[in-house]
Amino acid sequence: MVAALLLTLVSAAPSATAEQPAPSGELQRAFAEAAAEYRVPQSVLLGVSYLQSRWDGHGGAPSVTGGYGPMHLTDARTALAGAPHHSHGSEDARGDAARAPRTSDATAVEDGGTLPARLRTLERAAQLTGISPERLRTSPAANVRGGAALLAAAQKRLGGQPSDDPADWYGAVARFSGADDSATAKTYADDVYDVIRSGQSRTTDSGQRVALPADAGLRPDTATADGLGLRTVDQGLTECPRSVACEWIPAPYKEFGAGDYGNHDKGNRPASQAVEYIVIHDTEATWDTTLQLVQNPEYVSWQYSLRSSDGHVAQHLRLKDVGWHAGNWYVNAKSVGLEHEGFLVSPDAWYTEAMYRSSARLVRYLAKRYDIPLDRQHIIGHDNVPGTLSSTIAGMHTDPGPYWDWAHYFNLLGRPLVPTAGPGASVVTIRPDYDDHRPVYTSCEKPGDTCPAHGSGAVRLHTAPDETAPLVRDAGLRPGGEDSTNGVNDTGARASTGQQYAVAERRGDWTAIWYLGQKAWFHNPRKEPTAVGARASVVAPREGLTEVPVYGRAYPEASAYPAGVPVQAVTPLPYKLSAGQEYVTGGRTPGEYYWATTFDSSHHTVVRGKEMYYEIQFGHRVAFVKAADVRVQRR
Known part of the structure; x- marks a missing residue:
């Protein structure tokens, strides 16, 4: 330590x-x-x-x-x-x-x-x-x-x-x-x-x-x-590609009183539920601290930790089990969590190429194992995970933040973020030049202080095609209607590299996208574009509906729950998808809920209903809409 x-x-x-x-x-x-x-x-x-x-x-x-x-x-x-x-x-x-x-x-x-x-x-x-x-x-x-x-x-x-x-x-x-x-x-x-x-x-x-x-x-x-004289790691129950050095450092499954236990849930994935997401985190702690935390039964858990200095990987949970890492139980139950040694608010606390490469090889392995698409609606940051209810939105974590180099990461994944349509396409993929794109962020060290200039993969979104126009508002983060800010942890007016959005309008060097139910403008000059054309499937309200609710989790209908499993409310977030707007979809997903509230995992149950949902790129975070509420088109 x-x-x-x-x-x-x-x-x-x-x-x-x-x-x-x-x-x-x-x-x-x-x-x-x-x-x-x-x-x-x-x-x-x-x-x-x-x-x-x-x-x-x-x-x-x-x-x-x-x-x-x-x-x-x-x-x-x-x-x-x-x-x-x-x-x-x-x-x-x-x-x-x-x-x-x-x-x-x-x-x-x-x-x-x-x-x-x-x-x-x-x-x-x-x-x-x-x-x-x-x-x-x-x-x-x-x-x-x-x-x-x-x-x-x-x-x-x-x-x-x-x-x-x-x-x-x-x-x-x-x-x-x-x-x-x-x-x-x-x-x-x-x-x-x-x-x-x-x-x-x-x-x-x-x-x-x-x-x-x-x-x-x-x-x-x-x-x-051969003469290095180094230790041999305990590979134990690791599930890693051969190209990654992986060590088994298990998280404890332990009961410690009053019906509480930790720090994860036993599962049987993918037989019980499909694994659909890989969530990228940063640790906000050093390597030694990270390992101490994940081995504490009263803390939380994730599947893998990655060390920055050399790309070493520690696995803590079997992939069939469910970690507590994303702040959204629906996402937890259907995801694998990767914690990368790092600090969001220290932009020059750079990640090594060794860790990026090790992480990319691990993600390729996981994506192949579970048939997870290598795109930004399935390979997501913790900052892209939606809040579950209106009351939880403001507390959601914001790592790995605007300084994670998604473009480089996807190059290493073998899925470079290239144009798939012309410059006038109806959909864009956000893709600024990471090294040259240096938007101003604040509050890295002290509230309101300007962060050091640094490359970023995120673009800022305004209410009009003008740098002086206010930033768009996030009704979930600020129910009082205040404008978003340049704060490094403020995701209310931010679109990140690899994310795809439907185009709402274009004016000169500015492009507007549909974002959180409104037009959101970003600077996208032809000579130095911050987005490229793309083809994608989009959803819009079905004919006859002026607006449809948006959800932070895709839970089944009440009639799907068996006796003994309390019905989980399907509660909309404080956003609306209105007629005339379109949002890129990551695909169709079933309404599911994993009931796992006891140490004895034999009582755990996967509730699966008939209600289907579409995952959408709604703002900086993904969200869900009911399939019955929308129509799907290819753009």
Whole structure:
């Protein structure tokens, strides 16, 4: 356990002493010079750096695990300080009105343990190079030198010799990962060599153009990792693809008095219910804290946790069982939850490429296993899960937030978000350029304060085609009719990358979509579009209806409930889908309710009715409408 039970970054802002962006080409030269100085193949140095940071420097700001610069040299003690878990919501994680609320907020508890070596690599780099820790944190060139020195030291420790052949460095790369188990270390090295084989090139966040030519025939000497001396993880009951290093760290199913138990429900999915969603979360805590929380029977649960530094995966629940993670019982019962080590309100607390890749491989595996469409109505953020009732909307969590790179994630999923129709299409897919699109957000650190400028995959929605026009209103978040805000946790006027909406109108460089029952305008210039044309199925009120109710869960009709299972109310949210409006649908789904309120799972029952629903992209969050109320068209 590291310095405190609950940790986050001291500041989202880049360091005041961070070096100014260097002229284009200087970072590439820094890799070449460091590789020559420490006799590390340049392709290995570039490959490791790409997997850690995609060569970005983040202006000297640390990652979620206290890593700095292109090489992600870790100095967690400098980077980390206390903050509450999931401080951006107060939802009942179970989201089931049939039981007492179970919240996912935790209280900070100090623990003065020692930081593991993987969180102190910058200290070692300073010893090897003689460069000050401050310079290693703030100078990209110095940071690259530090990374090269660590790789060279790892090669020497494993008994290897300096070599110009990248194939000889597999073991050193595995050790550089900082993983404490051999499976994760080798998976990390496999990823680095995959980057080297395929090649990469991109412009970094400081405007530097960096390229790694492909070496398609490269076959690393994996035997060089045999001497790592790392532990073997307990794979136990894990359900993971072979391409992911996965460890079994079970969440407890335990009864602890007064009919209460935790921290999940036994199930029999998919025989009992189809798994239709994968929910992407961030942990709002460090790795060690996250594992402590999920092993607490009085807390809540999810299926998988992913570590930022190296992409390591821990599985906590069997996939057949139901976790308490999404704040909506209907979604919980039909989803798999993935928690990613990270902090929503720290925009420069960047996620590593290693974690993005590991997560994408896991999601591809789950999607194939359960036939889940790889789209943004089934691969959703926690911030896309609807409130169950009017009273729960305001407390719903907002992670992973506007700084999660959905476009890059879907590229890794093998489903890039490309146009499927022309620029005048009746449906659009939101897709701004993540790196260049930098809307202003507030309240990352203090209420009202402006967050550091950062790439974002979300567009802001106005009441008119004008940047000065008020933001659209969310009647659920603000029943009093107040305007939405630029707050980083305010989802009331936000459309996110990959989400699809029906076009309501176009005027010049502005596009209006149907959103929460109203026209919502976003800037969409032809030369730098923030959305692309798409084809999709949409729903609208059936003929004769002026409006239809919208729901946060798809529960069956009252007559479907057997004796002994209380009827769950089918309660509309404070929104309407009006005639003349259309919303993209994620498909037809049955009305179902999983009755699971006892520790003895033999009493659990899936109630399935005749009522059918359509899931729709109604606002930033998805919602449901009754199939009997709408007609479906292809646009």
